[in-house]
Amino acid sequence: MTAAAPKLYRAIIDTLQEEITSGKYRPGERLPPERELVERFDVSRLTLREAMIGMEIMGLVEARRGSGVYVTERPGATVSPSDLDIGAFELTEARRLVEGEAAALAAVTADPADVAELREILDQMIAENERELHDEVADRDFHLRIAQATRNAAIVLLMKTLWDVRHRSPLCEKMLERSRRSGVKPRIDDHRAIVDAIAAADAHGARKAMRDHLGRVIDNLLAATEMDGIERVRAEAAELRERAGRFAAI
Structure with missing residues (x-):
């Protein structure tokens, strides 16, 4: 091999x-x-x-x-x-593929009880954001509940594995920690759009909403791990303003 x-x-x-x-x-x-x-x-x-x-x-x-x-x-x-091990970008790209299809399938298989539970978890997510909690319990529950709504045990196992990698991989955990420190929280509007599409039995809309959501997660990771772009420009601009202020005072 x-x-x-x-x-x-x-x-x-x-x-x-x-x-x-x-x-x-x-x-x-x-x-x-x-x-x-x-x-x-x-x-x-x-x-x-x-x-x-x-x-x-x-x-x-x-x-x-x-x-x-x-x-x-x-x-x-x-x-x-x-x-x-695995980094957060690599993991989120995999999640985007898998969870997009899971959301599409859930839109076909979910019943009213599934949708009601997803809306309850969304309320918990809102409460976690308001209390500045960063353990992502409700976020994880939300995505796993979508997998359960597919009625496919293999998809549930795959989703659990992808989420567990977040905490097993030192590289992934470090990247996500940096994202949290920068103020990134679960996006409520994104998650609501996913639930609404599943409730409407709109497979295409559910897939798109999930993929758009995880695409924005990648964008947030990029912003939180910026090495020498915008932040350096801001630092240089601040230094120039400070120097200008000193000269003006002479």
Whole structure:
């Protein structure tokens, strides 16, 4: 049997770790900007962000808000790339495919009791958001309840597995934690649109609502893991304003 090809983000980590060890990038030195690394490795921004966060977990680099990613003073990996497992982008892409089809099937198979329970869980999600809870219990229950409404045990098992990966994978957990710290919460309007489509027995609408929702989750992850784009521009603008203020006071 042919061995599976290594994950793209792990190949990036291996290369950059080698270059850090060889002295190409020294302690305290900033890594090249995201756009350069994306071009160099010919990968998406999603894959590169996974690699950078993986290197943070390994203790090789640190991300400085609004500045970029820097080599740590004492790189010393206690976690290997193989221990990182699945990243949040990869997981959410899989969820988008699987849960989109589950929602479409649920729109055909769900009964009024299923819809009523989904609306109750949605109310719980609203309450969790208002209380600033970040354990995502209601969010998980909502998506698993849709799987149960399909009346397909294999889909339920698959959905549980995808959700469990969120907490088993150090890379995924780190990325989601960063997203939560940036203020991202379960999107109530997105979830309501999914329930409404299932209630209307609209398979196409349910699939689209779910896929749109998880597409926005990916967008939120991108925004929360921004390395050197908008935040750096904001930091530079703030510095310029401060300097202008100092000069004006002379």
